[in-house]
Amino acid sequence: MKTISEPQLKQLIEAAIFVSEKPLSQQNIKQTLLADYKVTKKRIIAVIEALQLEYKERGIELIKVASGYRFQAISSLSEDLAILFKERAPRYSRAMLETLSLIAYKQPITRGEIEQIRGVAVSSTIMKTLTERAWIKVVGHKEVPGKPAIYATTDSFLDYFSLGTLTDLPQLMELTHSEELTT
Amino acid sequence: MVQQVLPLAMIRGEAFIEQPKDLFIPPDALAIILEQFEGPLDLLLYLIRKQKFDILDLPISPITEQYMEYVELMKDVKLELAAEYLVMAAILAEIKSRLLLPKQAVEDDEEDPRAELVRRLQEYEVIKQAALQLDELPRLERDNHLVEVALAKNFVPRTALTDVDISELVSALSEVMKRNAAFEHHHIQKETLSTRERMAVILSELSQCTEQKPFVEFSQLFAVNEGKSGVVVTFLAILELVKESLIECVQAQIYGQLQIKLRVAVNENN
Numbered sequence: 001m002k003t004i005s006e007p008q009l010k011q012l013i014e015a016a017i018f019v020s021e022k023p024l025s026q027q028n029i030k031q032t033l034l035a036d037y038k039v040t041k042k043r044i045i046a047v048i049e050a051l052q053l054e055y056k057e058r059g060i061e062l063i064k065v066a067s068g069y070r071f072q073a074i075s076s077l078s079e080d081l082a083i084l085f086k087e088r089a090p091r092y093s094r095a096m097l098e099t100l101s102l103i104a105y106k107q108p109i110t111r112g113e114i115e116q117i118r119g120v121a122v123s124s125t126i127m128k129t130l131t132e133r134a135w136i137k138v139v140g141h142k143e144v145p146g147k148p149a150i151y152a153t154t155d156s157f158l159d160y161f162s163l164g165t166l167t168d169l170p171q172l173m174e175l176t177h178s179e180e181l182t183t
Numbered sequence: 184m185v186q187q188v189l190p191l192a193m194i195r196g197e198a199f200i201e202q203p204k205d206l207f208i209p210p211d212a213l214a215i216i217l218e219q220f221e222g223p224l225d226l227l228l229y230l231i232r233k234q235k236f237d238i239l240d241l242p243i244s245p246i247t248e249q250y251m252e253y254v255e256l257m258k259d260v261k262l263e264l265a266a267e268y269l270v271m272a273a274i275l276a277e278i279k280s281r282l283l284l285p286k287q288a289v290e291d292d293e294e295d296p297r298a299e300l301v302r303r304l305q306e307y308e309v310i311k312q313a314a315l316q317l318d319e320l321p322r323l324e325r326d327n328h329l330v331e332v333a334l335a336k337n338f339v340p341r342t343a344l345t346d347v348d349i350s351e352l353v354s355a356l357s358e359v360m361k362r363n364a365a366f367e368h369h370h371i372q373k374e375t376l377s378t379r380e381r382m383a384v385i386l387s388e389l390s391q392c393t394e395q396k397p398f399v400e401f402s403q404l405f406a407v408n409e410g411k412s413g414v415v416v417t418f419l420a421i422l423e424l425v426k427e428s429l430i431e432c433v434q435a436q437i438y439g440q441l442q443i444k445l446r447v448a449v450n451e452n453n
Contacts, residue, residue: 018332060330071330078326089325094221097314105313117306120222120267161320162327170316173309 001038009039010047023068023159066158066165096126100153103136104169107152110142127151135160223271224307226253231304238304241297243282247275274300381420382429389430389445401432401441 004012016033017024024033026044034044048069052062061074073081082089092100099122102114114122130136135157141147153166163169220226230249231238254268281296321327385404392399405417421443424430431446 015332018330019334073328073330075321075326078321078328081328082325085324085328092318094219094314097318098221098310101310101313101317104317105310117303117310118222119224119271119303119307159323161317161322163320170313170320173312175305175309 002036004034004037004039006047009037009043010051013044013047014051017062017069018071020070023065023070025068028068063162064164065162066155070159072162093126095120095123096129099126100130100135100157103130103151104153104157104166105172108139108150109152110148110150112148133160221311223250223268224304225311226250226268227271228304228308228311238308239301241301241304243275243279243297247272247279250275378416378419378423381416382424385417385420385424385443386429386445389443392444397444398433398442399444401443404443 013029029044030041055062059074059077060071062069062071098118099114102117103109111122134154136151137154138149139152140150142150230246236242251272254272257268278296278300389399405414425432428446431444433442435442
């Protein structure tokens, strides 16, 4: 086991998160990147926190999403940066967003339950797109006739929306309940 | 029976006879608007919000009327969509007719016919709202831009080409086996190899034997490549066949190989 100095460790972790295509988790850093080094989990977290602090004033930030740490441009620059990515950002239909929201908030959920709440059939294209983007996955099958698939969201979904966990999703609207309806 | 003139709506006890002015939508615009609805619930919500009705006071009569106008139009524009909308039209009509029935004091605790629809509308509205919020969340591609960094010119991907000693492999394997054992669960699974099927295979194998050599060696019936479960299934099949008196198991000499042969039926009819 090799040892590594604090500044070197910081450089290495910084570069690794930069060049990695996917977010890097703390475990990932320890087990692959630093497999040959004698570094404790505590040290890794301390270095990441130090890096986050160093980037505070910069145009990019080090953030934690569901599957690990990644660098991204700070959100206040989004509007100005968007000019570089004109044709890249896809827009999603309301049908797709509603379906995705239902899966995100009401998971695990079957397609039938989605249709029940939305009042319309869910198109197969939407389910296919969501699956292909790896935002949703089948987590099982319901023990009812027909054994419908049960869907849930994935870490990629959380990564895409820069969320750490499902609890970071916006709060659902409060329902107003009225005991009696006026006729 | 002449239907009593109902106020258009009762909003918190106040009767509204006149339609609000902003209700009129030109038919052409309607066709465009229709395409934007995500279904009957969405359309109903739109109608309710448009007229500033309280969802809890759901005024069935005017809503149903307007809803039907939309559905009629929809039938002209997009026939295939109409089915889901027609179901809702039926629901509305049913609620309306139930509301028209004279109330009997005895059945006072009966649930309001609108309750279920109101619940569904609310449930849908929550999700509709959630979808809008989800759309506003900063997301990759649109709001968040990932950092892409090129690697230095001297970067060479590391490929693991270290020599592995055979003993390391063995010890690695034993580690895995040990770990495996610790995580072993008792699974009760449906047999993948069917005993019945195996019985049939054995019988057909034995029936190919000639008069001169009616036996097959016990060990030959086992296919080594099937592993432990294959052996067990074959053995079960043999036991089953012996039990059903379809085959015979003999041993010519002490310590000799077991021989299996078809049992010659003593009684032809048996």
